[in-house]
Amino acid sequence: MEKLIERFIQKDRMALSKLITLVENDSPKSLDIMKAIYPLTGKAYVLGVTGPPGAGKSTLVDKLIRNFRNKAYRVGVLCVDPSSIFSGGAFLGDRVRMEWAYRDDGVYLRSLATRGALGGLAPRVSEIIKLMDAFGKEVIIVETVGVGQMEADIMRYADTKVVVSVPGLGDQMQALKAGILEIADVLVVNKADLPGARDVVDDLQMMLYLRKDSDWTPEIILTEALNDRGISDLYAAMQRHRTFLGQSGLKERQTRLQREHACYSAIEERLKNYLRESFLEAEEVKKIFMRVQEGGLNPYQAADEILQLLFSKTHRGR
Ligand SMILES: Nc1nc2c(ncn2[C@@H]2O[C@H](COP(=O)(O)OP(=O)(O)O)[C@@H](O)[C@H]2O)c(=O)[nH]1
Ligand SMILES: [Mg+2]
Incomplete structure (x- = not known):
């Protein structure tokens, strides 16, 4: 991706097109692309x-x-x-x-x-x-x-x-x-x-x-x-x-x-990616989801529990 951004900075139209496609398709690289080009x-x-x-x-x-x-x-x-x-x-x-x-x-x-x-x-x-x-x-x-x-x-x-x-x-x-x-x-x-x-x-x-x-x-x-x-x-x-x-x-x-809006939506985006990629793979979370599926757990209450898990995990990770 660094190569692509380098070519972009050198005014390579193909690089512009490729970066737009990545961003348009919500590639996981989107935020890094935006971070790199923002100063320009x-x-x-x-x-x-x-x-x-x-x-x-x-x-x-x-x-x-x-x-x-x-x-x-x-x-x-x-x-x-x-x-x-x-x-x-x-x-x-x-x-x-x-x-x-x-x-x-x-x-x-x-x-x-x-x-x-x-x-x-x-x-x-x-x-x-x-x-x-x-x-x-x-x-x-x-x-x-x-x-x-x-x-x-x-x-x-x-x-x-x-x-x-x-x-x-x-x-x-x-x-x-x-x-x-x-x-x-x-x-x-x-x-x-x-x-x-x-x-x-x-x-x-x-x-x-x-x-x-x-x-x-x-x-x-x-x-x-x-x-x-x-x-x-x-x-x-x-x-x-x-x-x-x-x-x-x-x-x-x-x-x-x-x-401010750009910053706010970048945070949302990062959180969404984080949830999707790492956290939702965790065994303990899967168990909670299973109970929700089976009707044994209130989905709204489960959301709170999962978020609590998320935050305690984040703290432990520090
Ligand atoms: N009579 C007339 N037709 C026009 C004028 N401007 C555009 N058109 C025609 O209107 C149609 C639709 O134009 P287009 O630019 O594709 O509209 P868009 O869907 O709003 O992008 C085309 O056939 C144009 O040639 C105008 O000033 N007068
Ligand atoms: Mg048109």
Whole structure:
């Protein structure tokens, strides 16, 4: 693993890919990887893009990457899209569209099959962002579908959260609005070439009046991603939000919370591994589990007993 991290530090993309795969699959090496690369993190600007399927997020992301590349930023893209598991088509479309980006050394594209769709677990987005950040990506774009709880959790890691809507969403719009209130920093109404775009803007404007007081009011930007229109407006809105984050001290507050959260979840992870690997193999614990299985022992009480065993063992080990 040291070799792999060495190659990573020397900007070997293959090493980045391998490390991401290890972390994505919850390898026992994950925490050691994170420990090693952490000192290199903390520089990237993270942009989250979410919205319903078909809204044009990937088209928009494609145009944004070009924009950032024109300004010579190194870009990482993480696409978290459960629909790409089921309909290979969408993902294939993205691949064809992004062909140019795969050939650009300054762009790193990664697609994550969310475990969310399968087991309700948020994938290791925060860790993967850190890996790209440590690798030297200055801008990291995370594309995710929809505005459910998992997506909101994922968007938490973004500095600027862009929510994309389009004309003609119908009932989906209500769900979207509920989600938007919580997370959006910039509201994009894409497919402005279609009828009804103005109505969506009015609708969103109304909704913003209802938003609880906050220091930042999301801007509403009309785009036609397909025709490359409105991208510079979006870019400018993102820049304004980024400046706001810095000047208001919000960025600093978020960073502090994220650091603590990283530590907390690392402890949880270590404890889980510890339980699974060593302790649960112990004979005395197996006996307790057996009694629980047979119905002779209250499972909740047994949990206490096992934890007591764990702690006394830990002390004896010192
Ligand atoms: N009319 C119109 N179609 C668009 C626009 N932007 C994207 N699309 C199309 O919408 C479809 C879905 O786009 P995609 O980027 O894959 O959406 P995603 O699922 O949100 O990532 C594709 O056929 C795009 O070509 C736009 O501004 N106007
Ligand atoms: Mg997409």
